[in-house]
Amino acid sequence: MDEGMRIVADALAARMEDTGRLTFAEFMQTALYHPDAGYYNRPTMTIGDGGDFFTSPMVHPIFGACVARQIHQFWRLLGSPEPFTVLEMGAGVGTLAADLLKTSQQDPQYYEALRYVIVEQGPRLRKKQFAHAREQGVDQKIGWVDSLEEVQAHPKLGSFVGVIVTNELFDALPVHRLQRTEDGYGEFYIEEDGEGGYREVLGELSDPALLDLLDEETKGHLDPGDRFEVCPAAGEVIESMGRLLERGFVLTVDYGDTAPDMHLRHVRGDGVRAFYRQAPAAVLEQVGAQDLTADVDFSLLMRRGEQAGLATVGYTTQMHLLGGNGLLHKVQELQQRWFDLNADAQMQKMLGLFLPHGLGDLFKVLIQGKGIDPEAVRGRISTLTFEP
Template identity: 30%
Template sequence: MFRSPAAAAASALLRRLGPRVSGGGGGASTHRRFAPPVSTSILSRYSSAPTSSPSPPPPPPPPPSDAAADGDNRAESGEPGSSLSITIDRSGLYNPPEHSHEPSSDSELVKHLKSIIKFRSGPISVAEYMEEVLTNPQSGFYINRDVFGTSGDFITSPEVSQMFGEMTGVWAMCLWEQMGQPEKVNLIELGPGRGTLLADLLRGSSKFVNFTKALNINLVECSPTLQKVQYNTLKCEDEPIGDKTRTVSKLCGAPVHWHASLEQKASRGWCEKMPTASLLFLSKRCGWASSEELEKVEHIEVCPKAMEITEQIADRISSDGGGALIIDYGKDGIVSDSLQAIRKHKFVHILDNPGSADLSAYVDFASIRHSAKEASDDISVHGPMTQSQFLGSLGINFRVEALLQNCATDEQAESLRTGYWRLVGDGEAPFWEGPDDQTPIGMGTRYLAMAIVNKKQGTPVPFE
């Protein structure tokens, strides 16, 4: 019977792959093969002879492997006492790493981060790492606990002294007057912490009834734990309104609303702006810098989220009026190598037990200025100026003198002087006589202040 080339190839392949069995015993040896693991119907398709012209004879099969040849030689030699042997080549099999059933010491957040990296088959960005570490819904740093104050991990300006919130209130009231004293105005704080700044602002402005009566308070906070803290700090209560309820701050009677993220209320309702590729933000940031500035740094830190939020704020101010006040530590230029982690008021490695320390970086105020200006031609950007200049121009020096005169104890007076220095001073406090490790450090020049306002309202105080 003639066989097609395909049948010949299949036969040769089966001869190479099929295991050999050499049968021995007391008599002559026999050479047997296991039935190939291919169904008869499939083999018949390959071995059926053509009806037209015969095919040329098939080429000789390739020589068997050494191990298989040895098996055949033993079988055909007829040596008495030869035993059965099966040879299998496992060199091509994949050997997975040994699986351990020992419990892992990784935290749930670390396991989550590893799973993201494994799923992507590659690294995640620093921005993504920070977002997971700080705001992961289950294990994020800010999500399940109060991290502020001396008993927490770090202290913010509002926690240092009530005067910070009071001076911010002065700025807000001045801007409200420049807006024409509207009967309704949204007061929005991003990342309100414990709610301390807003509480001090409302107490300080409580005598200006028309201003507090116009307020509609909105807090952008993703942490359920901190939302509860803010609720208590602002002395909130839930009031029934028909079939619904609303939350009101008893400090001023203004309604209070919480939002998990910054949202933009347009004519079509609430919506969020979708993020853009980080590479585009890097390209944009480099375009804003001079060649001399770029030559001085080896790498550049870019915060796409900050640029996006700035664009949203500028867009909103352009259409609805109002202004934004931004106060944080940072630089008025390219930021490089500022990422840091803080736990219990001490610096730690950014990869040390993710979720247990705060991660932060300098604010690029130049980037904020350019982002706002590109978003709209109807806004103006002012500053930055140092926090010391900002608070001093608004009257913090007069305020601290008035508070000192009303102090009942020396401890209260010392606390006021210390808080004042931390807000406006530079470096170690010269008046400090306590333990060296508790010397107040001034943040007045490290922190900067910037304002974004609608051009129709003029220049905001104290940026004239």
């Protein structure tokens, strides 16, 4: 056990002193976000080649370029406002931000109007984001804040016109792990196993309101023994986004699905996964040194978003996002470069992001809007009109 894991273990032990156990959400929160040694704040945490996981922007810059084109279209649909704020949460090491901004320079008027803000609490990730932005020559275009609340209170931001974009944010928010029982519902807690590790124990619900996060159709399909996850933080975050946005769009890219399918495919308890050095790992091992992630319930994002004024404009896949915003044109250009091994390699990376039965279908795209007529804009959004 390295020093970071020991710090996390001590923090978990301290939190367990009173009750002897934690909800899985509390456990996951500490394992991932402990301010000094949680996974996302570890000095040794790496993303990308040789790291524990990679994201679509890291596979190829075409991802950021396509997202940039979609957001530029949003700007046009909103009447080319100035200023126009793009706010990103869960920015990783800043790859998407840099690629998006470099592509946006192709329209000087738009680039002048654009303000890019990253929400990042972790000092180490913020440092990596700044370093990457400086290396790519776009650091002067990015501002950083610690939270959505700070955006709301910011004298130059506040409630803004623009786009909130996330890529693999919601899958990393802490979840509660529940089970349908013979007489109702129970919740899984984490406790120490007496041998330096952890184990699950089933108990009563920590909060009956957790069941309100599950749609009625899913409840009707669950049998005793079936497991599922709910994420209160996801609902809170999407509602905060809706309150913050004066007029504009929320663009969410993540893996998961709508209910009831998202929940029913994980009734055997595999809805939470761990990754260590890009390989699956046991969820309760190497705590603090590995990534933990859970499928996103997009139906919850739609329902809770509507409560904050976010209308559902469209729901589709990453394949449509990329295909509708120029990826195939770039692939066709590369296909003309015969016997160019680099072109072949670039093309394969692009297609890996796009093709169905891979990342193209695995990642879903949700577009929500505020202060707009969904019916009026739906047919003018390239992501939603793309046909393979």
